[in-house]
Amino acid sequence: MSPARLAGALGLLGALAGCAAVGPDYRLPSQAAQGKPAANAAFQSANHAAFNPQPLPAGWWRLYDDARLDKLVAQALSANADLRAAAANLRKAMAAEASVNAERDPHASASATAQRAQDSGEAYLIEKKLPVANIGDGGVKIGYEMDLFGKLARAEEAAHAGMEATAAAMDLVRSTVAAQTAGAYVQGCAAGHQLAVARHELDLQNRGVAVAKRMQSAGRGRAADVARAQAQADIPSSAPRCPACRRNRRPPASAWPRCWARRRPNCQPQQRPAPSCLG
Secondary structure, three states: OOHHHHHHHHHHHHHHHOOOOOOOOOOOOOOOHHHOHHHHOOOOOOOOOOOOOOOOOOOHHHHHOOHHHHHHHHHHHHHOHHHHHHHHHHHHHHHHHHHHHHHHOOEEEEEEEEEEEOOOHHHHOOOOOOOOEEEEEEEEEEEOOOOOOOHHHHHHHHHHHHHHHHHHHHHHHHHHHHHHHHHHHHHHHHHHHHHHHHHHHHHHHHHHHHHHHHHHHOOOOOHHHHHHHHHHHHOOOOOOHHHHHHHHHOOOHHHOOOOOOOOOOOOOHHHOOOOOOOO
């Protein structure tokens, strides 16, 4: 082949390699739910003063300015099994993308063989015996895959999309773990404040009974006043709430992210931390 024809063939192959990938690019179907008006409507509380359409900060739980909560979230993020699995899936997706991208690189291989053999003289039409000889063979191969029909381009697009989907799934797991931890912590704090209010209310009622008895002893009160104060102190409006508050001080195991314990295979109820804001 003449040099001109060889250059023309190489130029044609280069032009084909630069062509667009085979098949049409992906387009969102017109009937997809994502394109419907209901799916793109604003949130019901979008006009509320507390609503903020901006993305969540990386450490949004620090807005509570609670060192104990920060420590609990950090422990949950480092010990949660689902988050570790999501991180492993992300590393796997990144490795798959790197492997697909490496297909565009040149490939080289080398081989070598050696043997000691004796050929038959009959193969060469010789009657006498041939001597034993050392035979060796070696070679180097260099190849490059040209993406003529967009196979590699489509594979790279698919690998990159898979990696991004896996990263989004990991971010969802991370946000869920932090939200569950913060929710359980706030629940425990609220129960602690309710318990403190119930105890204070019961203490006031008991003090009212004591005052009524002192006034009766001083001749300024009546037995009916003492009985009324005692009945108010015995009304089951405050005291029964205290056991529930005590139970809620430590939220149930289901409220905390799964596998809270850092070095134990199973999570036990006694491993749940108690919020420091409880009284």
